[in-house]
Amino acid sequence: MPPRIADRLFDIARGILPTGDNVPSSGSDELQIAGLTDIEVDKVNAWRAIRQASWAGAFYLCTTDILGPFNAPYAFRQNGYVPGTLLYVFMGSLAFYCGGLLWWLYVKLDSDRFPVKSYSDITERTAGKYMRVLVTWLVFIHMIVNVATTSLSAAQSLYQLSKGRICFVVAIIVWIVVGCLLNQIRTLKRYSWLASSAIWINLLVIFLSVGFIAHSPPNYTAAKASYGIEAGPVITQKFATYPFYERINGVMNIVYAYGGATIFPQIIAEMRRPMDFLKAFSMAQAVIFSIYVFYGLYVYSFQGQYTLPVAFQGVSKYSWQTVGNALNLVSTIIAGGLYGNIGLKILYVNVIERFLKGPALLSSRGRLCWSLLVLAFWWVGFVIGSAIPQVQTLSGMVGAATNMQFTYSFPTGFTFLYLMQLDAAADDAPYSPDGATGRVDTWQSLSRWRRGFLGSPRTRRPILQAFKLVNLVLCIAALATAGLGIYGSGLSIAAAFKSSVATSFGCAAPV
Structure with a gap:
């Protein structure tokens, strides 16, 4: 044809x-x-x-991937009412804009002969093969640390359920084993029904914990284990007065809360109608933003400085803790399984299939390779989670090092590079009016870079050039914020080890 x-x-x-x-x-x-x-x-x-995923399936997958409301109150604790609300509005709006950019790039770059199947494919088309290698490994690291974070959250729930009668590192191992079993599912279509159930479980936990927290004093014991603060009156602040690095860590928790763009290309690639992704994503983002702001403000208003990184664990009554923890165990491990599924696919396709020339993923030999890879993936996640056993600090580091890039830096940067290539190629021979007088200069030529940045004189449009410049500025700002976040999260991790009873690979828990 x-x-x-x-x-x-x-x-x-x-x-x-x-x-x-x-x-x-x-x-x-x-x-x-x-x-x-x-x-x-x-x-x-x-x-x-x-491609069998529908827009409804995409909505559930996006919501499951992004929705993590239980650290929203902690972000308000670290920043206060005013900065916390403004940051959730600003970062949510920017995340929606950048998600739209990823969808637009997918539609522009995907084709029958050169399909886009992952974030790495978009990277290669816009930034080259070397950048693809970097992004591929960064995606993998992002997913494996997300697995560690979800395992930590589930382990804290199990530890509270057992009333501390189980070693914390053993509680992490339990959910690593469950994750290994769950990740035998290889396709997102088969995972979508689990994803939809996780959303409803999360909503149930939110509504139940809202009622519990209104009729329960803070969990002073857990707050002392996490922050080293004694029981006292609840204090809330319009503008938080914590050290600068702690507020930066709170900002990175907001970034972490909106992270999820990493798997957008995979979701679109499995949709029967990729054009419908924007509808699914818009609905998911509206639901997520509403939940974050409501839940964060509500819990912080009742618990103030005693607000825990996993908010529903902040109730002092054990029976109420048990309800939230039991439900959270299910939704958390489903989210961890989703991260594992995407991370493993990226590693398998780019390393096993492309580099090592191994068997196809859906073949019988591919099944064996996949199972072995699942074991290695989850146990590396165990090492990371056990080495840094504080959910709030690990979440902040993930938000700074990876979520910031995939959600904000890369979509804006790749859009800028794509538009640069379009403008630079506007005068090339195949696109010139007569087919013979167009330019044929390469990227080593200064004129091509000038044309790419400023636009071709005959195709230059002020609005398009402004759009290009805005994306460049946003990309640079996001990279600068990420650097600041990595610095702040590193200091927060050091401070957490000084004040928390939890230690690396130890039995004591931070709750």
């Missing part, structure tokens, strides 16, 4: 229909109306059969 026809069929399959066609929203009739033959219709339907 000629490339142009193949790309047109591919666009129709993704939901990008020719302008002016009166096409229904779904079904095979749209393909007939679009002017395709029966053979072409079969090709499009075959493509859609490979």
Whole structure:
């Protein structure tokens, strides 16, 4: 089939229909109306059969991946009412904008012959092969540390359920084993029903803990174990007065809360209609923002300086702790399984298949390789989680080192580079009006860089150039904030080890 026809069929399959066609929203009739033959219709339907995730499934996956409301009150504790609210609004708006950029880049770069299947593919198309290697390993590190964080949260719940009768490091091992079993699921479609259940469990925990916290004093024992502070009156602040590095760690927890863009390309790649992702993501972001702000403000108002990193564990009555912890165990391990699924796929495709020329993921030999990789992945997560057993500090470091890049720095930076390439190529020979007088200079030429940054004189548009510049400024600002966050989180980790009873690979817990 000629490339142009193949790309047109591919666009129709993704939901990008020719302008002016009166096409229904779904079904095979749209393909007939679009002017395709029966053979072409079969090709499009075959493509859609490979990608089976719906927009509703994408909504559940996005919400499960991003929604982590239980550290929102801790972020308000570290920053205060005013900065906390403003930061959640600003970072949420920026996360929505950057998620839209990732979707736009996917739609622009994906094709039948060169499909985009991961964040790494977008990286290679916009920033080159060397950047792809860096981003691939950064994605892998991001996912494995997320696994460590979710295992820590689940271990804290199990420790409270057992009333401290279980060694904390053993509690982490329990959930590492569960994660190994759960990650035998290899496709996101099969995982979507688990993802949807995790959302409803999280919402149930939120509503129950809201009622519990209103009728319970703070958990002074857990607060002393986490922060080293004694029991006393609850104090809330409009502007927090904690040391600067602690407030930075609170900001990074907000960044961590909105992190999730890492798996967006994988979600879109498994959708029957990638154009519908924006609808699913918009709905997910609205739900997530509303929950974060409500829950964070509510819990902080009742518990003030005693607010714990996992907020519902801050109630002092054991029976109420048990309800929240039992439900959280289920939702946390589902989220950890999702992170593990994505991280393992990235490692498998880029290392096992591409570099080592190993078996395909869905083959029988691929099943064996996948199972061995799952064991190694989760046990490395155990080492990280046990070495830094404080959820709040590990979350802050993850937010600074990885979430900040994937959610803010990379989408804006890659969009800038993509627009640079478009402007630089505007005068190339294949695109010139007569096909013969266009430029053929390379990236070693200063004129090409100038044209890429300022735009071609014949195609220069002020709005497009402003859009390009805004993305460059946002990228630089995000990178600077990430550097500050890594510094602040490092100091927070050091301070946490001084004040917390939890130690690396020890039996004592931070709750």
